[in-house]
Amino acid sequence: MKNNESWNWEINANTKWFDWNLRELVSYKDLLFRFVRRNLIASYQQTILGPFWVFIQPVLTTLVYYIIFGKVVKISTGGIPPVLFYLSGILFWSFFSDCLNGTMYTFLQNANIFNKVYFPRLVVPFSNVISHSIRICIQLLLFILLYLFHWVPGGVYGNYYILLTPLLLMLAAGFGLGAGLIISVLTAKYRDLDYALQFILRLFMFATPVVYPASIVPPQYQLIFWLNPLTVVIETFRAAYFSNEPVHYFRLAFCATEVLVLLVVGITLFKKKELKIMDVV
Numbered sequence: 001m002k003n004n005e006s007w008n009w010e011i012n013a014n015t016k017w018f019d020w021n022l023r024e025l026v027s028y029k030d031l032l033f034r035f036v037r038r039n040l041i042a043s044y045q046q047t048i049l050g051p052f053w054v055f056i057q058p059v060l061t062t063l064v065y066y067i068i069f070g071k072v073v074k075i076s077t078g079g080i081p082p083v084l085f086y087l088s089g090i091l092f093w094s095f096f097s098d099c100l101n102g103t104m105y106t107f108l109q110n111a112n113i114f115n116k117v118y119f120p121r122l123v124v125p126f127s128n129v130i131s132h133s134i135r136i137c138i139q140l141l142l143f144i145l146l147y148l149f150h151w152v153p154g155g156v157y158g159n160y161y162i163l164l165t166p167l168l169l170m171l172a173a174g175f176g177l178g179a180g181l182i183i184s185v186l187t188a189k190y191r192d193l194d195y196a197l198q199f200i201l202r203l204f205m206f207a208t209p210v211v212y213p214a215s216i217v218p219p220q221y222q223l224i225f226w227l228n229p230l231t232v233v234i235e236t237f238r239a240a241y242f243s244n245e246p247v248h249y250f251r252l253a254f255c256a257t258e259v260l261v262l263l264v265v266g267i268t269l270f271k272k273k274e275l276k277i278m279d280v281v
Contacts, residue, residue, distance in 0.1 A: 022122075024120040025123065028120055028123055031119055032123050032127050033127075035124060035127030035128075036127045036130045039102075040131055040134065040135075043131075043135075054135055054139060055138075055142050058087060058094065059142070061086075061094075062083060062086045062087045062090055065090070065211055066082050066083060066086055069211045069212070070086070075211060075212050076215075076216065077213060078213040078215055079242075081150045083146060083150075084143070084146060084150060084241075084242070085238070085242075086210075087142075087143055087146065088143065088237055088241070089209065089210035089211060090210065091136060091139055091140065092168070092210075092230065092233055092234050092237065093205060093208060093210045093230070093234075095132055095133075095135075095136045095169070095172050095176070096172045096173075096175060096176045096230055097176070097201065097205075098135075098176070099128065099129050099132050099175075099180060100176040100180045100183075100201070101180075101201075102125070102128035102129075102131075102132065103125040103128055103129070103176065103177055103179075103180025103181060103183075103184060104179075104180045104183040104184045104197070105184065105187070106121070106124050106180075106181075107184055107187075107188040107274075107277050108187065108188060110124055121270070121274045122267070122271070125177060125181060125184070125270075126177075129173050129176070133169065133173055136169065137169075140165075158241045158242065159240060159243075161236070161239065161240035161247050162240045164236060164240055164247065165240070168236060171229060171232075171255060171256060171259050172229075172230065172233050174260070174262070174263050175229045175230065175233075175258075175259050175262065177263065177266065178259060178263040178264075178265065178266040178267075179266065180266070181263075181266030181267060182262075182265060182269055182270075183197060184270065185269050185273050185277065188277045189277065207225070207228060208228055208230045208231055209231055209234055209235060210234070213235075214226075214231065214235050226251055227258075229255045229258050229259055232248075232254075232255035236248075236252060
């Protein structure tokens with residue numbers, strides 16, 4: 001090679017801890033959107049109802065929760081119409097869960113692609129999060145329609161904190177992405193962690209106010225309860241749409257800090273280990 005020539009890119013097994021090189025994602029933006037398109041199409045391919053499942057899944061889940069927790073167990077919804085209460089929790093929980101599950105299997109489900117051609121591995125988890133972000137935005141249209149239906153007759157009213165909705169979506173996505181990146185590195189090497197993590201994820205749902213309000217949590221558990229970023233996201237969403245109570249900005253700022261730290265750790269660990277992991281997958 002002549003002195004005036006340079007490499008377009010170079011792959012090195014010994015990467016620095018904070019060498020993220022996120023500019024590559026811009027160069028591969030077309031591939032990123034191709035993955036997004038693939039994810040959206042593959043989700044409902046060879047199904048009879050197709051994209052209508054975007055609405056059917058949360059509606060059926062809301063109906064089941066309404067019957068079990070609203071009619072049988074009779075858990076209070078804090079004055080919020082039960083359908084809107086359960087739907088708001090289900091949408092954010094499903095969004096987080098989908099982002100997490102789609103990210104944590106990045107190496108296991110894409111090993112055949114990663115071993116054949118080089119591209120920034122972060123394209124895959126980022127495309128997964130974007131795909132689910134598009135889906136929840138569509139599902140929120142259903143929520144808004146039901147919200148408007150209950151607005152006048154049910155006495156439901158919101159406040160200007162509704163403008164925080166995009167931020168809440170980003171926090172839920174960041175939580176799922178950051179945690180998923182960390183777990184993807186661990187499960188690629190230790191496969192039995194997958195079984196434990198799926199069990200923990202089911203339990204984690206009941207540690208999140210999906211089917212009950214935060215007000216029923218005993219005082220001695222409140223501190224631990226609010227350390228969960230999803231608790232802050234869901235409760236802030238409900239406070240914005242269903243009450244005149246002020247949003248706790250300290251809790252929201254602490255939640256954002258948690259998510260940011262988790263993202264930094266996740267991306268750093270993912271980028272540091274991505275090449276070495278392909279030797280063990």
